[in-house]
Amino acid sequence: MKRVYPKEDACIDCKLCEVACLVEHSETKDIFKAYRETPRTLSKAFVEEDGPNSISIQCRHCTDAPCIDACITGAMQRADDDSPVIIDRDKCVGCWMCIMACPFGAIQMDVRKKDKHKVSSKCDLCPGRNIPACVEICPNRALFFEDRE
Amino acid sequence: MAVGDLKTNNYCDFIVDREQERCIQCQVCVRQCPYGTNIYKEADNIVVSDFSLCTGCHRCEAMCPTGCITIRRNTSQFREHANWQAADIKNIYKQAETGGVLLTGIGCDKDYPIYWDHILLDACQVTNPSIDPLREPMELRTFLGRKPDTLEFEEKAGKISLKTELAPQLVCDIPILFSAMSYGAVNLNFCEALARAAEASGTYYNTGEGGLHRTLFKYGKNTIVQVASGRFGVDKAYLDAGVAIEIKIGQGAKPGIGGHLPGEKVSKEVSLTRMIPIGTDALSPAPHHDIYSIEDLRQLIYALKEATDYTKPVSVKISAVHNAAAIASGIVRAGADIVAIDGVRGGTGAAPTMIRDNVGIPIELALAAVDQRLRDEGIRNQASIIAAGGFRNSSDIIKAIALGADAVYIGTPAMIAVGCTVCQKCYTGKCPWGITTNDPYLAKRLNPDIGAEQLTNLLKAWAREIKEFMGAMGINAIESIRGNRERLRGVNLTEKELKILGIKHAGE
Numbered sequence: 001m002k003r004v005y006p007k008e009d010a011c012i013d014c015k016l017c018e019v020a021c022l023v024e025h026s027e028t029k030d031i032f033k034a035y036r037e038t039p040r041t042l043s044k045a046f047v048e049e050d051g052p053n054s055i056s057i058q059c060r061h062c063t064d065a066p067c068i069d070a071c072i073t074g075a076m077q078r079a080d081d082d083s084p085v086i087i088d089r090d091k092c093v094g095c096w097m098c099i100m101a102c103p104f105g106a107i108q109m110d111v112r113k114k115d116k117h118k119v120s121s122k123c124d125l126c127p128g129r130n131i132p133a134c135v136e137i138c139p140n141r142a143l144f145f146e147d148r149e
Numbered sequence: 150m151a152v153g154d155l156k157t158n159n160y161c162d163f164i165v166d167r168e169q170e171r172c173i174q175c176q177v178c179v180r181q182c183p184y185g186t187n188i189y190k191e192a193d194n195i196v197v198s199d200f201s202l203c204t205g206c207h208r209c210e211a212m213c214p215t216g217c218i219t220i221r222r223n224t225s226q227f228r229e230h231a232n233w234q235a236a237d238i239k240n241i242y243k244q245a246e247t248g249g250v251l252l253t254g255i256g257c258d259k260d261y262p263i264y265w266d267h268i269l270l271d272a273c274q275v276t277n278p279s280i281d282p283l284r285e286p287m288e289l290r291t292f293l294g295r296k297p298d299t300l301e302f303e304e305k306a307g308k309i310s311l312k313t314e315l316a317p318q319l320v321c322d323i324p325i326l327f328s329a330m331s332y333g334a335v336n337l338n339f340c341e342a343l344a345r346a347a348e349a350s351g352t353y354y355n356t357g358e359g360g361l362h363r364t365l366f367k368y369g370k371n372t373i374v375q376v377a378s379g380r381f382g383v384d385k386a387y388l389d390a391g392v393a394i395e396i397k398i399g400q401g402a403k404p405g406i407g408g409h410l411p412g413e414k415v416s417k418e419v420s421l422t423r424m425i426p427i428g429t430d431a432l433s434p435a436p437h438h439d440i441y442s443i444e445d446l447r448q449l450i451y452a453l454k455e456a457t458d459y460t461k462p463v464s465v466k467i468s469a470v471h472n473a474a475a476i477a478s479g480i481v482r483a484g485a486d487i488v489a490i491d492g493v494r495g496g497t498g499a500a501p502t503m504i505r506d507n508v509g510i511p512i513e514l515a516l517a518a519v520d521q522r523l524r525d526e527g528i529r530n531q532a533s534i535i536a537a538g539g540f541r542n543s544s545d546i547i548k549a550i551a552l553g554a555d556a557v558y559i560g561t562p563a564m565i566a567v568g569c570t571v572c573q574k575c576y577t578g579k580c581p582w583g584i585t586t587n588d589p590y591l592a593k594r595l596n597p598d599i600g601a602e603q604l605t606n607l608l609k610a611w612a613r614e615i616k617e618f619m620g621a622m623g624i625n626a627i628e629s630i631r632g633n634r635e636r637l638r639g640v641n642l643t644e645k646e647l648k649i650l651g652i653k654h655a656g657e
Contacts, residue, residue: 009593010593010596010598011593012583012593012594013180013590014177014180014181014212015175015176015177015180016175016177016212016214018175019173019175019177019214020214031173031214031215032171032173032215034173035173035174035175051589051590052588052589052590052593137214139212140593140594140596140599141596141598141599142596
C-alpha cells in the first residue's frame with residue numbers, strides 16, 4: 001500500500017505539514033476557520049526536531065501493526081492488509097496502550113474531550129484525497145506518498 | 150543603547166506588513182527567518198516582527214500558508230536631497246557606529262547604463278527567409294578552446310584525414326555555463342544542483358576557488374576546476390577531476406580585491422575540501438603571489454597544462470577593467486585557451502560595497518573591446534571568450550554572442566532560479582533560501598533534487614529562446630551569429646559608445 005515516507009535530509013522544519021494536516025482534519029477545511037475552532041483540531045503529522053535535524057512523523061501503517069494488537073477495545077483497526085490503520089473514536093477509551101506500543105511515536109493523545117472522552121489520534125492518510133495534505137503542501141519535497149514494498 | 154543604535158534600528162529598510170486577521174499563529178515565518186525578525190508572543194498568542202532585522206528576502210512571505218505577510222519598503226523618508234540619498238545617509242550611520250568596511254553580496258546595484266537595453270537585434274523579412282526552430286534543427290553547440298590558424302590535411306591510401314593537431318576543446322551543447330561559485334561561499338547542495346544541471350544540459354559548472362568536494366568528483370566531465378590566489382583545495386586529483394582549468398585573476402564584483410570566507414562558514418566538510426583548519430578564515434590574497442607579469446602568468450598556465458598532460462584547455466578569468474583589451478591580448482599570448490571576462494555587474498558572496506559599486510566597467514564595453522583587440526591582432530582564433538556579469542535573460546546572452554563572446558557564464562540567474570531574491574545579504578552566511586549558507590539547518594532548504602530541475606529548466610528555456618532569435622534572424626547555427634555585430638543596432642547611444650561597441654545606430 002501507499003504510505004507517507006519522510007526524507008530527513010530535505011525536511012526544513014517549517015511545519016507546513018502540520019498546518020495542512022490540521023486544516024484537512026478540521027470541521028470546515030478552511031485555514032482561517034480551522035485555527036479558530038474550539039477545540040482546535042489536532043495535527044496528525046508532527047515535526048520532531050533536534051538542532052539542524054528535523055523529520056515529519058506520521059503513522060507508518062505497519063503491515064503487522066503493534067497498535068492493533070495492543071488495542072483493548074478493537075478501536076484500532078484496518079479493513080484489510082492494504083488499508084490504512086484507523087481509529088474508531090466511539091470505541092476508543094483512551095487507555096493509551098496504542099501509544100505505548102507504537103514504535104514510531106506516531107500516535108498522540110487527544111484530550112480535548114471533543115467526543116466527551118479521551119481518544120487516540122493519528123494519521124488516517126487523508127481519506128477522500130489522492131495525495132495526503134501534508135505531502136501536497138511540503139515545499140521541499142521532504143514527504144513522499146509511495147508504495148515502497 | 151546609544152542613539153546611533155536607535156537610528157539604525159528605527160530607520161529600517163523594510164516593513165513586515167502582517168495582516169493580523171489572516172495570521173493563524175502557525176509560526177512558519179518565525180522558524181523560516183534566520184535573522185529572528187518574526188517573534189511569537191505566547192502570552193498574547195500573536196506573531197509580531199522586529200522590522201530592524203528584516204533584510205527583505207521575502208522568505209516568510211513566500212512560505213506563509215495564509216498569505217498574510219507583505220514585505221514592503223519602509224516609506225519613512227528623509228528630506229529629499231539629490232546628493233544625499235537615504236542609502237548614503239544610512240551607510241554613514243552604520244559606519245559611524247561600527248568603524249567597519251561596508252559589506253554586501255550579489256552584483257553592483259547602481260544605476261549604470263545597461264547597454265543590453267540599448268542594443269536591438271535584427272530579424273529577417275521577405276528577402277531572406279526566417280526559420281522556424283520548432284520545425285528545423287538549430288545548432289547551439291559551441292566549442293571552447295584554441296582554434297588552429299590553418300588546417301592541413303593529408304591523404305593516405307585514398308583516405309583524407311586532418312593533419313593539424315587540434316587543441317583540447319570544451320564541447321557545450323548550449324553556450325551558457327555556470328560561473329564560478331565556490332563551495333564554502335555556497336553550500337554543497339547548491340554545488341550538487343549546479344553539477345547535475347550542467348550534466349543534464351550538456352554544459353559545465355565552475356568550482357570556484359573552494360576546491361571540489363569528494364562527492365562531486367563524479368560530475369567531473371561537466372566541471373571546470375578553478376585555481377585562484379588562495380590555491381584552496383588544489384592538488385593533482387583536483388586538476389585531473391575537471392575537463393578544464395580556470396586561473397582566476399579577478400572577479401567582476403571586486404576587481405583587484407582578494408576573497409575572505411569567514412571562519413564561521415568553514416565547517417568540517419569545507420575545511421576538508423579547502424584543506425584548511427576548521428573555523429579559520431579562508432583568505433584569498435588580492436594578487437597571485439607568483440604572478441606579477443604576463444610571463445609569470447604564462448608559467449602558471451603551462452605548469453597547469455604540463456600537470457594535466459596538455460589534455461585540458463586552460464582559461465584565465467579577469468575582471469572587466471579599463472585596459473581589459475590589452476590584458477586579454479597578453480593572456481592569449483601567454484597561452485590561455487579561454488579568456489573569461491567578468492563585468493562590473495558580476496556577483497559575489499561578499500565584497501566591500503564601495504568596491505562592488507564603483508570598480509570595473511560594464512561587460513558590454515569590455516567584451517566588445519576585447520573581441521575587437523584580439524581580431525585586430527589576428528589572435529582571436531587562439532582563444533575563446535566567455536563573458537560574465539549581469540546576464541538577465543536569453544536576449545542579453547545572444548546579444549553578447551553577437552558582440553563577440555563564444556559563451557557566457559551565469560551565476561546570479563542560477564541562484565535566482567533556486568529561490569534567491571537578490572537581498573544582497575550573502576555575506577552574513579545566513580541565506581534564508583539555503584544557498585549562500587553552510588548552516589545545516591538553513592542549507593537543507595535547498596533540495597538538490599529540486600534545484601537541479603529548476604536550473605535545468607532555466608537553461609532549457611533560455612536555449613529555446615535563443616533558437617527563436619536565431620530562427621528570426623534566418624540562421625540555424627550559433628556560429629553564424631557569433632561576433633556578427635552587423636545584426637545588432639544601438640538606440641540612445643552616443644557616437645563614442647557605438648564606436649566602442651562596434652555597432653551601427655538603429656536606422657543605419
